[in-house]
Amino acid sequence: MIDDAVLILSELLSNSCRHARPLHxxxxxxxxxxxxxxxxxxxxxxxxxxxxxxxxxxxxxxxxPGTVLVSWRMRGDGLLTLEVTDGGASTRPVPAGPSVTAHGGRGLNIVGQLARDWGVRHAPGQVTVWAELPAFGQVVGGGRRRSA
Structure with a gap:
């Protein structure tokens, strides 16, 4: 679970740094x-x-230049919730369909395969992408995406 959590945070942070505005x-x-x-x-x-x-x-x-916030918490029901909050981008975070030779575009697909669930939450001046992982056991087949 720790390796999956680190990979998910890496993907979410990479997307934030590459595509979004910082959170002021x-x-x-x-x-x-x-x-x-x-x-x-x-x-x-x-x-x-x-x-x-x-x-x-x-x-x-x-x-x-701004900030990106990262948080995690272990919930009572055994789920680890990971969140990355930034200032948002001109487009909504959605999984891409990159070509086989593309150098990027797979991050949210990876998150979707590793997480039990993930989604996007909007608030004035900020966007949070979150993912949930079970603390005990692996999810095979990926999670579903929700938006708030």
Whole structure:
């Protein structure tokens, strides 16, 4: 299951980086938004510099081009849910039908074969592609795709 989860996340992240706009996070007026505030970003940047370089954290600086969010959770019913959220693209994420010699276009077909279920969720300014895997056992024959 771990190998399948890693492959699915790799495919979803590759698609996000290649086809979608980044997700631009903004602070909510109450200070509990999805992104750190400016003081937190400055502290993160200072901590990165003091640590001797880039620690891999997205500090959301002014030159920050955006963000892609990745999440996973183990549900009580034994399903692992994986999600990648970005700013969306000009087209909807759908499986392609590439030629035998094509260098790409198979990612969502791979996700569909490995996942029990997968789909696309839209919200203002963001698109989330999600997949579910059983924690115990392999799914043969692929999952179905749903949209919200």
């Amino acid at each position: 996070l903004v602070d909510e007026p109450d200070g509990h938004g999805p992104a750190d505030g400016p003081a937190d970003r400055d502290a993160d940047r200072d901590a990165d510099r003091d640590a001797g370089g880039d620690t891999g954290r997205d500090t959301g600086g002014e030159d920050d």
